[in-house]
Structures are given as C-alpha cells and as structure tokens.
Amino acid sequence: xxxxxxxxxxxxxxxxxxxxxxxxxxxxxxxxxxxxxxxxxxxxxxxxxxxxxxxxxxxxxxxxxxxxxxxxxxxxxxxxxxxxxxxxxxxxxxxxxxxxxxxxxxxxxxxxxxxxxxxxxxxxxxxxxxxxxxxxxxxxxxxxxxxxxxxxxxxxxxxxxxxxxxxxxxxxxxxxxxxxxxxxxxxxxxxxxxxxxxxxxxxxxxxxxxxxxxxxxxxxxxxxxxxxxxxxxxxxxxxxxxxxxxxxxxxx
Ligand SMILES: C[S@@+](CC[C@H](N)C(=O)[O-])C[C@H]1O[C@@H](n2cnc3c(N)ncnc32)[C@H](O)[C@@H]1O
Numbered sequence: 001x002x003x004x005x006x007x008x009x010x011x012x013x014x015x016x017x018x019x020x021x022x023x024x025x026x027x028x029x030x031x032x033x034x035x036x037x038x039x040x041x042x043x044x045x046x047x048x049x050x051x052x053x054x055x056x057x058x059x060x061x062x063x064x065x066x067x068x069x070x071x072x073x074x075x076x077x078x079x080x081x082x083x084x085x086x087x088x089x090x091x092x093x094x095x096x097x098x099x100x101x102x103x104x105x106x107x108x109x110x111x112x113x114x115x116x117x118x119x120x121x122x123x124x125x126x127x128x129x130x131x132x133x134x135x136x137x138x139x140x141x142x143x144x145x146x147x148x149x150x151x152x153x154x155x156x157x158x159x160x161x162x163x164x165x166x167x168x169x170x171x172x173x174x175x176x177x178x179x180x181x182x183x184x185x186x187x188x189x190x191x192x193x194x195x196x197x198x199x200x201x202x203x204x205x206x207x208x209x210x211x212x213x214x215x216x217x218x219x220x221x222x223x224x225x226x227x228x229x230x231x232x233x234x235x236x237x238x239x240x241x242x243x244x245x246x247x248x249x250x251x252x
Contacts, residue, residue, distance in 0.1 A: 005072070005114060006188070006204045009053070013075035015192060018158045018168035022056040022083060027237045029060030031245075032139060035230060036065075036105045039137035039247045044104035048131050050094040050124070051111020055080030055087070061107070062087055070097060071111070095123035099131060106131055106138045113143040116183050116209035118219065125223035129250065138225065138248040145244050146212040149184060151175045157191075167193040184208055213244070220248045 008016065037043055045066055052058055052069035053076050061067060068088045071077050077089045090099070094108065095115070106128045115121045128138045157169035169191045176184040186206040193199050211219075213229055220227035225248025232243045 006206045007202070008188070008190075008204055008206075009073040009076050011075075012190070012192075012202065012204070013054075013073060013079055015166075015168050015190065016054040016076065016079050017083075018160060018166065019156075019170055019190070020054065020056060021158050022054075022059045025056040026060055027234075029057050031232060031234070031237065032057065032107060032109075032141070033061060033064050035245060035247065036107065036137065036139055039139065039228075039249060040105055041135035042104070044136065046103045047105045047107055048099075048103040049107045049109070050097070050128065051108055051114075052076075052080060053109075053111060055084045057107075057109055058084050058087060065105075068099075068103065070094065094127055095120055097127050097131075101131070102133045102136075103131055104133055104136045106136075108138070108140045110141060110143050112140050113208045113210075114206075116207060118211070118215065121209065121211065122219050122222060125219055125225070125248070128248065129224045132248075132250045134250055134252055136250050138250070140216070140246040140248070142211070142216075142244070142246070143208065144184070144210050145216065146210055148244055149176065149210055159193075165193070165195045165197070169193075182209060182211065184210055216246050220246060223248070224252075225249060226251055 047065040048068045050070050052071050058067050058069055069080055070090045070092045072093050074091055081089050115124055132138055151174055153173050155171045159167035171189045173187045188204045190202045191199055217227040228247040230245040
C-alpha cells in the first residue's frame with residue numbers, strides 16, 4: 001500500500017458497525033446484484049469480493065450468491081465473519097492475491113478507492129481478471145472519479161443495540177489538498193462512547209486515489225477486460241458523488 005490504511009480497519013475495526021450500519025447497504029447492494037447478473041453471460045453463482053471489509057454488502061448479496069470474501073485486514077474479516085458466518089473469509093491484498101481458482105463474477109466495492117496509483121489499480125484489475133471465469137464479469141465501485149469528485153462534509157453514526165451502551169458519532173471532511181496529484185483525503189473524527197460512559201475522540205486520515213473515467217476504461221482494457229461505464233443517477237442511493245460503476249466483461 002503506498003499510503004498506510006486508517007486505524008478504522010485495524011485497531012478500531014470493532015467500531016465499524018457503529019460507523020457504517022449493514023442495513024444502510026440494502027439499496028446499493030440491489031443495484032450491484034442487478035449489474036452483476038446483467039454483465040455475465042450466465043447468471044453468476046460463485047462470486048468473489050475483494051476488499052469486503054465488515055461485510056455490509058455481503059450481508060445482502062449472499063442471499064443471491066455464494067460469496068468468498070477477501071480483505072487485507074484480519075480485524076475487518078473478524079467483523080464480517082460475525083455478520084456472515086456462512087461465507088468463506090480469506091486474508092489477502094487485492095493487488096497480489098492468487099487463490100488458484102476462478103469465480104463467475106468478481107466484485108470490488110469502495111475498498112478500491114484506497115489504491116492511490118495507476119500501477120496499484122492495474123495490479124488489482126489483473127487479480128480480478130485472473131480470478132474471473134470466461135463469460136463472467138467484474139464490477140468496480142470507486143467512491144469517486146475525477147469527474148465526480150467534489151469536497152463535502154458529512155456526519156453520522158449509530159448506537160449499539162446489544163445492551164453494551166457503546167456508540168459512535170463521526171464527522172468526515174473530504175478535501176483535495178493538492179489538486180492534480182491523483183489523490184484526495186477524508187479527515188475523519190470519531191467520538192467513541194465506551195460501555196462505561198467515557199468518551200474518546202480520535203482523528204483518522206483516509207487517503208484515496210482518484211482516476212478519470214478514461215483512465216479506468218484504459219486500465220480495464222490493459223488488464224484484459226472489455227470495459228463498460230454505467231452511470232446510475234438514483235440520488236436516493238448515492239450520497240456522495242458516486243453512482244459511477246465500472247464493469248469489465250471477460251470474454252476469453
Ligand atoms: C470501507 S471498507 C469496505 C466496506 C465494504 N464495502 C462493506 O460492504 O462492508 C474498506 C476495506 O478495504 C480494505 N482494503 C484496503 N486496501 C485493500 C487491499 N489492497 N486489499 C484488500 N483489502 C483492502 C480495508 O482493509 C477495509 O476493510
């Protein structure tokens with residue numbers, strides 16, 4: 001990783017479900033399901049997800065597919081394992097993973113946004129190509145493209161319902177301190193309410209890569225895919241600039 005990943009996915013992974021609630025993913029997961037089915041020559045059954053994090057999309061997609069979930073972080077895999085015990089979980093880096101088997105489709109959600117160079121993005125696309133069966137397809141969902149990026153501030157968070165008394169509130173501040181360098185940052189502040197009533201404040205910096213649509217389509221072609229851009233304009237679903245989905249069709 002050219003940038004270190006935020007603490008949210010390691011020391012703080014246990015707080016993830018209070019930051020990003022699985023229920024909130026139902027709408028977008030329905031779109032990913034439809035796009036994956038339409039992109040494959042035959043309706044997919046075995047699906048690999050790279051950068052599956054806490055497994056929030058997987059919670060919804062597993063009702064349609066047999067999922068294998070891969071993430072860099074053992075702590076995030078443990079969170080997902082609790083939510084999706086019936087799914088196979090594997091620790092790995094999407095740039096270098098080689099499982100020695102293929103799937104009907106491969107899904108890469110927002111984790112791809114943490115790749116900050118074209119070399120890393122192409123490496124991840126190559127991993128996806130290698131693990132996709134001919135006739136299958138890949139779906140990549142970056143948070144932003146160069147064309148959609150805009151600065152914003154947002155806040156949110158949830159309480160636990162397990163009686164522990166824990167809760168989290170966050171503010172995220174998305175900005176582009178060095179325009180033109182192919183990266184932007186999300187400064188996140190978390191207020192962590194512990195079970196004993198004490199509150200802890202944490203600052204966590206997320207560094208993202210951002211690429212133009214043309215770069216996405218060119219790199220997908222270099223990886224071996226027939227590329228396709230799908231722009232979904234459902235504003236109820238995409239709460240940042242998103243809604244730009246990149247599909248790679250594997251024909252050979
Ligand atoms: C925002 S979370 C993903 C949440 C996920 N979309 C869900 O539905 O729960 C981002 C994840 O990307 C993972 N990640 C970042 N870089 C990665 C890489 N190179 N390979 C695999 N996973 C990676 C992090 O460990 C983290 O768990």
